[in-house]
Amino acid sequence: MISGSLVALVTPMLPNGELDWQRLHDLIEFHIEKGTDGIVAVGTTGESATVTIEEHCQILKRVVDQVNGRVPVIAGSGGNATQEAVHLTAEAKAIGADACLLVTPYYNKPTQEGLYRHFATIAEAVAIPQILYNVPGRTSVDMLNSTVDRLAGFDNIIAIKDATGDLARGKELIEMCSNRIDILSGDDATAAELILMGGKGDISVTANVAPAEMHKLCALAMAGKAEEARALNDRLMPLHKKLFIESNPIPVKFALQEMGLIDSGIRLPLTPLDTSHHAIVCDALAACGLAVTESVG
Incomplete structure (x- = not known):
């Protein structure tokens, strides 16, 4: 059910930081189209x-209601406090999300046993499909493959988003766990290769600005069409790289603003993309054939 190109959707905001519900509506329709x-x-x-x-x-709730079953909705419901993550996961289930994405607890730097107990507690507390999320470059904690292997025994832990970008490690995960859970990429630059090795899709930042292209990329890789997938991935590589020129989601929000899809809002402590990087991101959009001031809705 959950495979292919899964967009890690930005949250549109007005310049004053308030949530922009109209742009959220437009983005959802853009992605489904x-x-x-x-x-x-x-x-x-x-x-x-x-x-x-x-x-x-x-x-x-807005996303679930508007999508209305047309594609799966995965709710981010992780946290660095286990009980907060349990609460958010329970809320996501009540709202009607199809699954939850649970990031490793950040800042606390738990042990591997702490990570196991954290995710085990959530899995036991809330009967909803759950996707583990390991992104050590963001959280300063790294969930080892051996811990993932232990957690793969829970029936409602269905996948892991591996955002390490380490293909050797991803291959080991596939060999170790893919008979019990799906392995999803969380690193756009290496996603095609992970899928070609047996991964089931990509939770993608690039898909925010190039949804059709990322859908095609994942479909090609899942079909084993390596040459075509790699050629398309090479064309998208400027976006894969430049959308991380500053901390995510700063660059991708700027890119979407340049495409006319969202307004300029972002919340502190995140700040708008530095002007010195504007041309770099715009050049990456142009290199992938994405024009600015595209309209939706």
């Missing part, structure tokens, strides 16, 4: 760390 296979709402790219818990749930 362009073939995005699933929507991940209020994850890292959706600024989960800067929206309130009330806003978090409001965004999820």
Whole structure:
């Protein structure tokens, strides 16, 4: 059910930082029209760390209601406190999300046993499909493959988003766990290769601005069409790289603004993309054939 190109959706905001519901509506329709296979709402790219818990749930409900079953909706519901993650995951289930994405607890730097107990507690507390999320470059904690292997025994832990970008490690995960859970990429630059090795899709930042292309890339790789997938990935590589020229989602929000798809809002402590990087991101859009001032809705 959950495979292919899964967009890590930005949360549109007005210049004053308030949530922009109209642009959220437009983005959802844009993604469904362009073939995005699933929507991940209020994850890292959706600024989960800067929206309130009330806003978090409001965004999820808006997305679930509007999507209305047309594609899977995966709710970001992780946290660095286990009970907060349990609460958000329960709320996501009540709202009607198809699955939840649970990031490793950031800042606390738990042990591997702490990570196991954290995710085991959530899995036991809330009967909803759950996707583990390991992104050590963002959280300063790394969930080892051996810990993932232990967690793969829970029936409602269905996948992991591996955002390490380490293909050797991803291959080991596939060999170790893919008979029990799906392995999804969380690193656009290496996603095609991970899928060609047996991964099931990509939770993608690039898909925000190039949804049709990322859908095609994942479909080609999942079909084993390596040469075509790699050629398309090479064309998208400027975006894969330049959308991380500053901390995500700063560059991708700027790119979407340049395409006319969202307004300029972003919340502190994140700030708008530095002007010295504007041309770099615009050049990456142009290199992938994406024009500015595209309209939706």
